[in-house]
Amino acid sequence: MSTTTEDALTKNDFVTPNDVRWCPGCGDYAILNSLQRTFPELGVARENFVVVSGIGCSSRFPYYMNTYGFHTIHGRGPAVATGVKVANPDLSVWLITGDGDGLSIGGNHLLHILRRNVNVNILLFNNRIYGLTKGQYSPTSPVGTRTKSTPMGSVDNPINPLLFALGAEATFIARTYDTNVKHMTATFKAAHEHQGVSFVEILQNCVIFNDKTWDPVYGRQTRDDQLLFLEPGQPLLFGKDKDQGIRLNGLSPEKAHVGAGGADMSQILVHDPDTPSPLYTQMLAQMTYPEFPTPVGIFRRLERPSYESEVSHQIEEARSRLGSGTVESLLYTDDCWTVEEGEFDD
Amino acid sequence: MLTRNLSRVDFQRELKQISGKIPSLKDFEMTKVTPGFEERQSVVVRFAGDSGDGMQTVGERFTDSSVMVPNAIATFPDFPAEIRAPAGTIPGVSAFQVHFGSREILTPGDEPDALIAMNPAALKVHLDDLTQGGLLVVNTGAFTPENLKMAGYESNPLEDPDLSQRYEVVPINITELTKEALKDSPLKTRDKLRCKNFFALGFTYWVYGRPLEATVKFVNNKWGKKLPDVAAANVQVLKSGYFFGETSEIHRNRYSVTKAAVKPGTYRKISGNEALVLGLVAAARQTDKELVYSGYPITPASSILEMVSTYKHFGIKSVQAEDEIAAIGVAVGASFAGSIGITGTSGPGMCLKSEFMGLATSAELPLVVINVQRGGPSTGLPTKTEQSDLLQAMFGRHGESPLPIVAAMSPCDCFPVAYEALRIAVTYNTPVIVLSDLYVANGAEPWRLPDLEEFEKFPVPQPPAGEPYQPFARDPDTLARALAVPGTPGMEHRLGGLEKNTQGDVSYDPGNHEKMTEERAEKIARIANSYAPLIINGDDEGDVLVLGWGGTFGAITSATKTLRAEGYKVSSVHLRHLNPLPNDLEATLKRFKKVLIPELNSGQLAMLVRSKYLVDATSLTKMMGRPFRVADIREAILNLISA
Numbered sequence: 009m010s011t012t013t014e015d016a017l018t019k020n021d022f023v024t025p026n027d028v029r030w031c032p033g034c035g036d037y038a039i040l041n042s043l044q045r046t047f048p049e050l051g052v053a054r055e056n057f058v059v060v061s062g063i064g065c066s067s068r069f070p071y072y073m074n075t076y077g078f079h080t081i082h083g084r085g086p087a088v089a090t091g092v093k094v095a096n097p098d099l100s101v102w103l104i105t106g107d108g109d110g111l112s113i114g115g116n117h118l119l120h121i122l123r124r125n126v127n128v129n130i131l132l133f134n135n136r137i138y139g140l141t142k143g144q145y146s147p148t149s150p151v152g153t154r155t156k157s158t159p160m161g162s163v164d165n166p167i168n169p170l171l172f173a174l175g176a177e178a179t180f181i182a183r184t185y186d187t188n189v190k191h192m193t194a195t196f197k198a199a200h201e202h203q204g205v206s207f208v209e210i211l212q213n214c215v216i217f218n219d220k221t222w223d224p225v226y227g228r229q230t231r232d233d234q235l236l237f238l239e240p241g242q243p244l245l246f247g248k249d250k251d252q253g254i255r256l257n258g259l260s261p262e263k264a265h266v267g268a269g270g271a272d273m274s275q276i277l278v279h280d281p282d283t284p285s286p287l288y289t290q291m292l293a294q295m296t297y298p299e300f301p302t303p304v305g306i307f308r309r310l311e312r313p314s315y316e317s318e319v320s321h322q323i324e325e326a327r328s329r330l331g332s333g334t335v336e337s338l339l340y341t342d343d344c345w346t347v348e349e350g351e352f353d354d
Numbered sequence: 355m356l357t358r359n360l361s362r363v364d365f366q367r368e369l370k371q372i373s374g375k376i377p378s379l380k381d382f383e384m385t386k387v388t389p390g391f392e393e394r395q396s397v398v399v400r401f402a403g404d405s406g407d408g409m410q411t412v413g414e415r416f417t418d419s420s421v422m423v424p425n426a427i428a429t430f431p432d433f434p435a436e437i438r439a440p441a442g443t444i445p446g447v448s449a450f451q452v453h454f455g456s457r458e459i460l461t462p463g464d465e466p467d468a469l470i471a472m473n474p475a476a477l478k479v480h481l482d483d484l485t486q487g488g489l490l491v492v493n494t495g496a497f498t499p500e501n502l503k504m505a506g507y508e509s510n511p512l513e514d515p516d517l518s519q520r521y522e523v524v525p526i527n528i529t530e531l532t533k534e535a536l537k538d539s540p541l542k543t544r545d546k547l548r549c550k551n552f553f554a555l556g557f558t559y560w561v562y563g564r565p566l567e568a569t570v571k572f573v574n575n576k577w578g579k580k581l582p583d584v585a586a587a588n589v590q591v592l593k594s595g596y597f598f599g600e601t602s603e604i605h606r607n608r609y610s611v612t613k614a615a616v617k618p619g620t621y622r623k624i625s626g627n628e629a630l631v632l633g634l635v636a637a638a639r640q641t642d643k644e645l646v647y648s649g650y651p652i653t654p655a656s657s658i659l660e661m662v663s664t665y666k667h668f669g670i671k672s673v674q675a676e677d678e679i680a681a682i683g684v685a686v687g688a689s690f691a692g693s694i695g696i697t698g699t700s701g702p703g704m705c706l707k708s709e710f711m712g713l714a715t716s717a718e719l720p721l722v723v724i725n726v727q728r729g730g731p732s733t734g735l736p737t738k739t740e741q742s743d744l745l746q747a748m749f750g751r752h753g754e755s756p757l758p759i760v761a762a763m764s765p766c767d768c769f770p771v772a773y774e775a776l777r778i779a780v781t782y783n784t785p786v787i788v789l790s791d792l793y794v795a796n797g798a799e800p801w802r803l804p805d806l807e808e809f810e811k812f813p814v815p816q817p818p819a820g821e822p823y824q825p826f827a828r829d830p831d832t833l834a835r836a837l838a839v840p841g842t843p844g845m846e847h848r849l850g851g852l853e854k855n856t857q858g859d860v861s862y863d864p865g866n867h868e869k870m871t872e873e874r875a876e877k878i879a880r881i882a883n884s885y886a887p888l889i890i891n892g893d894d895e896g897d898v899l900v901l902g903w904g905g906t907f908g909a910i911t912s913a914t915k916t917l918r919a920e921g922y923k924v925s926s927v928h929l930r931h932l933n934p935l936p937n938d939l940e941a942t943l944k945r946f947k948k949v950l951i952p953e954l955n956s957g958q959l960a961m962l963v964r965s966k967y968l969v970d971a972t973s974l975t976k977m978m979g980r981p982f983r984v985a986d987i988r989e990a991i992l993n994l995i996s997a
Contacts (some may be wrong), residue, residue: 013982026859029434055843058691070848071860076840078690079850080683081713087680091687092694092840093672095646099691100839117683120676319671326666333668335636339803341622345422349618 017048024074030065032314033215035186041131042192043102047075049193050200052100056133057100060089062109065140066133069104083354086121090315097316098199101128108138115147122176122205125191127314129199129206132169133186135214136221142234143217155217169209170293170307174286179204181289181308183224185211191237198306204314210300225302235298238305242277246301247335250301253277254295261291263300281309364706391563391610396455398463399558401551403493404441404479405434405448408551413450414798415555419564421623421800424662425454428613428908430462430981435653435736442504443494447479456612460764460908462797464983468561470554472496472528474505481511484855489607490521491557493550495529503873514859524604528595530554537593539587549591553641556595563610565594581662589738600995611699617802624801626765626794627654630724631661632771634696635668640773640811642782643720646688648673650681650703653736654792655726658698678706687711689719691851692839694780698724701743702732708751714785715755715874717849718826719834721785722775726795728902729979738771738979739793741904742955745786748933748962756878758782759932761789763907766801768794770809771930777812778881789932791954813843825858826870833877882934888942892918892925898991899946900926903959903970906982913987925993932959940967948994950974952987 022044023223029038047057057075061067063082070077076099080088087348089103103121110118110132119129137155138144144157148169152161173181180202192210199206211222220227223232232248244254245266253266253276264271282290289308313321383691399416403409403820417429430451430912439446453463468489471477474497484490494880497510517523532550539546570589579583598604609909624632638645647670649659663672671693675681678699685695699707704725713812714721729735747759758778762771768790775786817823817836825847826835848857853870855861891911902910914926927942929935943949943963949971950962956972964971972991974981 053843055841055846058840060687070850073848075846076847077846077850078687078717079848079852080686081851084679084683084710087675087683088687088690090673090680091646091648091689092685092691093687094673094684095644095688095691095693095695096841116676117680121682169499319673323669323671324665327669330667333635333665334640335806338632338635338665338668339622339806340620341417344622344803345424345617346618347424347618348619 017054019044019048021054022047022074024072026071029068033213034065035135036066036069036133038186038189039131039192039210039212039264040069042189042290043073043131045072045189045195046193046196046200049197050100050272056099056272057102058099058103059091060085060092061104062106062114063140064106064109064138065214066104066106083109083112084117085109086114086117086128086130089092089125090126091096091122093126093128093316094319097320099129103128103130104130105130106144107132107134107136107169111169111172112147115172118172119176122178122207124315125179125204125312126316127207128203129196131208131210132235133210133212135167135212135218136166137214137218139214168293170207171290173207173291174289174308177286178205178308179310179312180208180306181293182207183209183211183302183304183305185222185304186213187226195306198309202309204310206314225297233304234301236295236301236303238279238281238292238303238307240279240281240306243273243278244303245276250278252301254300261295262298279305284310356618363865365573366441376879383875385458391608394467394609394611395457395464396453396459397468397562397609397611397692398453398466398561399470400449400451400470400480400483401433401472401554402447402449402476403470403551403556404475405436405446406438406441406447407472408548409448409450409472412551412555413452414562415569416558416564417623417798418568419559419566420452420454420573421621422565422611423454423611424452424616424621424800425611426457426616427452427454427457427623427799428459428462430455430793431796433737440504442473442475442501442635444475444479444505447476449476449480454611456614459799460912461981461984462984468558472551472554474501474511477511478505478507486520488521489524489561490517491524491526491530491554493554494525495527500610507614522607525647526557526598526604531594531598532591535591536587539590540583541587546587552588552592552821553595554596556592556597557599558595560596560599561608563608564578566592575897584772601818616800616992619802621800621802623798624765625796625798626762626768627659627726627796627869628661629765629768630762630788630790631658633769634722634776635665635670636769636806637773637776638670638694640809641694641776642814643692643694644669645696645779645800646671646673646683646685646687646693647698648675648681648957649698649935650675650678652678652700652703654728654795655698655700655703655724658724658726678703679710680948682707682710682721685721686714686719689714689721690717690840692837692841694720694722695777696722696724698726698780698915700728700736701724701730701734701746704743704746704750710751711757711785711916712751712755713851715751715757716851717836718781718783718852719785719849720783722779722788724788724790727770727789727791739791739905739981740954740977741789741791741906742958743789744903744932744953744955744958745961747789754875755932756875757785757787757933758878758881759787759789760930761904761932762794763902763904763928763930765794765797765799767907767930769801769804774930778884780814781812781884782832782877782881783815783837784878789904790822791905797905817845823858824853825849826856828877831880833873833880882931882937885931885936888927888936888938890925890927890942891915893923894925894942895945896923896925897946898922898924898948898950898994899943900924900950900952900991901929901943901959901963902926902952903929903932906954909982909984909987911954912984913991917985917988917991922991922995924995929959932962935962935966943967943969943971947978948972950994951988952976952982954981
């Protein structure tokens with residue numbers, strides 16, 4: 009995959025003339041901007057990008073990316089993305105989904121694209137609400153969420169997208185958020201570089217139906233204390249002065265003040281996304297507001313052969329063993345018999 | 355006592371004498387009547403037993419031996435939905451019917467001339483079908499009080515004198531003789547008894563003078579290396595069954611069916627699903643598309659997924675998806691990316707796939723969706739045949755979403771139907787529905803390998819070079835759009851389920867939606883311009899035209915041919931294309947005084963034909979999970995003539 013044009017691609021090469029039709033102030037604008045900034049930096053020719061989506065506000069995304077794109081049906085984007093990647097493994101495939109599309113109606117397909125390790129980059133926009141249908145609670149809405157369909161508050165326990173991905177043993181799991189273009193861009197690049205399925209949860213604000221849903225986590229006033237930036241090889245520290253850390257107490261994480269009168273740095277966990285054990289990833293994924301700071305960054309990154317490369321590999325292997333099939337060899341097999349001309353009368 | 359005529363000692367002595375000798379094709383003079391044989395033009399044999407008795411295996415072996423003769427042949431496997439229903443019970447009965455002859459054979463036969471019943475339940479289920487005076491071979495060893503009770507017999511039917519008056523009864527203690535034949539085998543008794551189907555097969559080979567060599571070869575290929583004792587035991591039991599016929603004097607009548615007069619060529623035995631797979635693989639070679647098949651296991655379509663997966667060296671990619679929806683989704687994604695996506699299922703799976711068919715209709719992507727129909731609604735009769743999904747194929751999607759439909763009429767016909775489906779899908783950039791059915795899919799017949807030059811290459815429509823790409827610009831003749839495939843520089847565009855205009859932009863313009871709806875419909879309608887003329891079996895005018903589609907071909911054609919030979923002015927037409935219907939159909943219908951439409955449903959094609967052509971067609975329906983008998987059609991035609 010190399011660029012076909014002499015000139016390097018820029019963000020503008022990925023902007024379509026279509027009017028973007030999200031609500032003013034929607035978090036999706038920043039995500040779009042970040043992806044349009046990311047693509048020129050990946051060394052992939054524009055014609056080799058494919059953006060696939062399901063249905064929902066986030067799933068309008070392909071219409072705004074000047075690449076090949078396919079806006080499919082509700083929840084089924086993973087199946088289409090799998091088909092694209094199986095048919096042509098050279099394409100860089102990006103799947104845009106949301107908390108309803110990916111975790112409710114499309115939960116089954118998301119599960120299977122993750123476990124198969126199809127080399128697709130999945131961006132799940134999590135705004136904890138159904139926006140396009142005007143404000144019903146979603147599978148990531150906290151218990152007690154009051155919406156038009158849950159006037160007395162939702163009663164069902166929400167799903168944690170990262171735990172879902174971990175349960176499917178996804179090989180790349182990350183989280184970013186819609187108010188930090190730099191962090192999003194870095195995360196998208198890392199997702200692209202990972203050979204295998206990449207699952208990225210994006211905390212996203214719905215300005216109309218669930219405004220400020222993530223403000224307790226990433227709002228201007230709270231983010232220093234509530235966001236924990238994961239950096240490989242770096243200790244799990246947070247707070248404005250990086251004087252809070254995460255250490256283990258038995259098998260459970262706990263917050264600890266670091267420095268004079270507090271914990272020693274040697275007690276603070278050091279981030280390692282390449283650790284094969286899911287226990288550490290699970291611990292990070294379960295750290296949620298308000299008990300813990302919310303981790304963002306790359307949670308897990310493991311090497312495993314991708315589905316489409318194994319499919320292609322089997323074809324090569326079959327060909328090396330049996331030769332490339334010809335139509336004659338397809339039809340004329342050992343159990344054929346021949347009736348000679350003139351052997352019988354009609 | 356083993357049987358009335360043969361003592362244990364005699365049997366052992368006979369076995370010693372015959373060891374090592376295997377009758378081969380050369381031992382039978384198949385072109386003329388063999389001494390000791392009564393000649394028959396065709397014979398229908400039905401093997402019936404418990405679903406663990408290996409009846410499908412012996413049926414297939416009998417078929418293999420008969421196609422080698424060669425005889426004309428048609429088969430009908432009939433098995434329960436349960437893998438192993440409780441042994442000895444009525445629901446556990448599995449059967450395989452073979453119709454072989456020296457003349458054209460179009461159906462597996464109405465009534466068996468011979469029934470091999472391995473236990474009381476099999477006798478109970480199948481005896482009524484056996485023709486009067488037919489050969490009835492029963493395994494007396496299985497007629498225990500317990501088995502009789504399970505089959506619902508209050509007394510042993512073999513002791514009923516009426517039985518031997520109505521049929522040519524051959525009671526053999528197959529259970530005991532099998533044990534006896536394997537006296538020296540190291541196998542455990544239970545495993546020895548699993549060979550008893552081969553005893554029945556061997557005896558049947560003797561009755562009909564069939565060669566054993568193909569079966570011996572099959573056994574050795576299957577078990578020779580890994581389980582040599584099992585292979586040896588099965589061969590021994592097969593031969594024992596054969597020579598039991600020769601030596602026991604229990605039964606003297608033998609029947610020969612001479613070689614069929616068949617067209618010169620190379621032949622192989624083929625089932626419908628096999629032919630479908632070969633057709634898909636071959637057709638993909640006739641166009642510049644890679645084939646991606648994506649399916650989810652469902653009876654009776656699973657074998658398509660399994661067989662396609664063995665053609666990886668043809669570059670065919672196969673995916674077993676997580677469900678029916680994902681299976682078509684993967685195929686749609688593959689088609690979008692430039693391959694030809696194919697998915698296969700049965701009725702319930704079609705319901706799940708319908709939203710994706712709508713997307714592929716709107717996005718105008720090539721796609722083949724195969725429905726191997728079975729009895730419905732819901733889980734219905736998963737292992738029985740029906741043709742009740744025609745109206746679903748026509749209308750089972752929301753919105754205005756017409757799709758082309760092609761149907762296979764016989765196992766061999768699945769090959770050209772697969773080619774035709776791919777041709778239409780690629781040429782017109784549309785999903786195509788292939789209707790097969792369980793009867794066609796599982797049935798087998800000899801297939802004369804086609805001349806591949808009959809199957810022309812079909813080009814992939816290409817967008818004009820050097821112009822801005824317009825996703826929905828159309829060919830003036832076919833109205834097909836041309837795909838620009840991801841990876842093509844300068845033609846980046848977005849597809850999706852939202853209505854688009856010619857330029858490919860999302861459009862809510864009322865006029866545009868009507869225009870696009872009409873263009874999509876007109877594109878499908880114009881597919882009929884590419885059909886070959888209708889084939890009329892018989893004169894092209896007359897008293898009655900029998901119009902059919904799908905697996906009823908054999909029964910309709912046989913009935914029509916026979917009646918015509920008797921002087922009736924009856925013809926038949928079997929439709930390959932159900933949507934759009936052929937342009938020459940209306941005129942053809944109107945050249946006959948009456949039209950009969952037999953279908954294994956409540957009259958679905960009849961409804962379409964009546965509404966489209968205002969023809970007062972008579973519907974003949976059957977919804978019993980079984981194919982039409984030739985006699986059913988014959989009777990309906992005669993009734994219509996005399997009405």
